[in-house]
Amino acid sequence: MAVEPLLSVRDLTVTFATDGGPVRAVDSLSFDVERGRTLGIVGESGSGKSVTSMAVMGLHTGADVSGSITMEGRELVGLAERDLNRLRGRKMAMIFQDPLSSLHPYYTVGEQIAEHHRVHFGSRRAASRRRAVEMLAEVGIPEPRRRAGEYPHRFSGGMRQRVMVAMALACEPDLLIADEPTTALDVTVQAQILELIARIQQERDLAVVLITHDLGVVARVAHDVLVMYGGRAAERAPVDVVFAAPAHPYTRGLLDSLPRLDDADDAPLRAIPGSPPSLLAPAPGCAFAPRCRRAASAGAEARQRCERVEPGPVAVAGHMVACHLPLGPDAAPCTPSSEATP
Numbered sequence: 001m002a003v004e005p006l007l008s009v010r011d012l013t014v015t016f017a018t019d020g021g022p023v024r025a026v027d028s029l030s031f032d033v034e035r036g037r038t039l040g041i042v043g044e045s046g047s048g049k050s051v052t053s054m055a056v057m058g059l060h061t062g063a064d065v066s067g068s069i070t071m072e073g074r075e076l077v078g079l080a081e082r083d084l085n086r087l088r089g090r091k092m093a094m095i096f097q098d099p100l101s102s103l104h105p106y107y108t109v110g111e112q113i114a115e116h117h118r119v120h121f122g123s124r125r126a127a128s129r130r131r132a133v134e135m136l137a138e139v140g141i142p143e144p145r146r147r148a149g150e151y152p153h154r155f156s157g158g159m160r161q162r163v164m165v166a167m168a169l170a171c172e173p174d175l176l177i178a179d180e181p182t183t184a185l186d187v188t189v190q191a192q193i194l195e196l197i198a199r200i201q202q203e204r205d206l207a208v209v210l211i212t213h214d215l216g217v218v219a220r221v222a223h224d225v226l227v228m229y230g231g232r233a234a235e236r237a238p239v240d241v242v243f244a245a246p247a248h249p250y251t252r253g254l255l256d257s258l259p260r261l262d263d264a265d266d267a268p269l270r271a272i273p274g275s276p277p278s279l280l281a282p283a284p285g286c287a288f289a290p291r292c293r294r295a296a297s298a299g300a301e302a303r304q305r306c307e308r309v310e311p312g313p314v315a316v317a318g319h320m321v322a323c324h325l326p327l328g329p330d331a332a333p334c335t336p337s338s339e340a341t342p
């Protein structure tokens with residue numbers, strides 16, 4: 001029997017009015033997230049992944065949003081701010097890349113978690129403080145009772161991110177959105193925070209949306225992956241399917257860019273040549289075409305199709321892929337080492 005998704009996004013389009021004209025930051029995006037699963041949304045800067053998460057949370061200030069975002073069947077697009085406020089915290093919560101700017105420097109971390117709990121549950125002061133200490137213990141802060149009385153500047157970057165996870169989960173939401181939660185951390189602490197998110201996700205049967213530019217992060221914790229490019233979905237599939245045989249040339253380029261264990265210490269970084277597309281003046285056809293080696297090496301007719309006709313999503317061997325020439329399992333790398341970035 002099919003599992004009902006907790007979060008369902010259909011044809012989501014987010015447009016910002018700018019001095020240069022409208023910018024469609026997210027275009028016709030659809031995906032589902034089920035309880036107990038983590039969806040990794042991956043893409044370069046400007047791909048629309050963070051705008052998508054802000055739209056789900058109803059934090060897309062100044063943007064025009066169309067399409068549908070439902071949570072347990074309830075439509076969120078067009079919901080009154082007061083109703084969205086009730087959902088934020090209790091049903092869905094978000095953690096950001098920089099915990100220091102999300103924590104208030106004048107209040108102790110315990111007081112900030114407690115206040116969050118009081119606002120959403122109307123709990124009494126003593127109960128909310130107890131809850132704050134419980135949450136700090138749950139996310140692995142040593143001596144949680146003592147540390148609840150300390151200010152954010154007394155915590156390391158990793159510990160501050162644990163505090164943010166504690167605050168996000170204090171009201172027991174069903175959906176956690178983590179926007180680049182480990183980007184500012186060193187690799188050891190990054191691994192600890194990803195482990196924490198994965199553990200809590202399993203223990204609480206949470207639905208998690210993990211926004212990242214790093215496919216390596218996705219490989220560690222996600223069950224499914226959505227690759228975005230130029231505001232649109234390029235590829236969507238279970239994570240093991242994507243890592244075994246990516247179908248979209250852009251995904252393949254991202255995978256080829258990951259450092260390998262057998263790389264020499266002085267090996268140059270491999271990058272996808274070219275730059276992300278302009279969303280202000282999008283060209284016709286596939287947004288990835290100017291950077292796509294697969295299109296470049298195709299025949300003239302196929303190449304023209306890539307340059308003129310925007311590819312729609314099609315199902316290919318367990319993937320949803322938006323490409324006229326999806327890759328097969330034995331495809332050669334799309335970013336040859338001769339184009340490596342020193």
Ligand code: SF4
Binds near residue numbers: 292
């Ligand atoms: Fe490359 Fe064409 Fe596929 Fe776009 S549609 S990714 S240009 S092969």
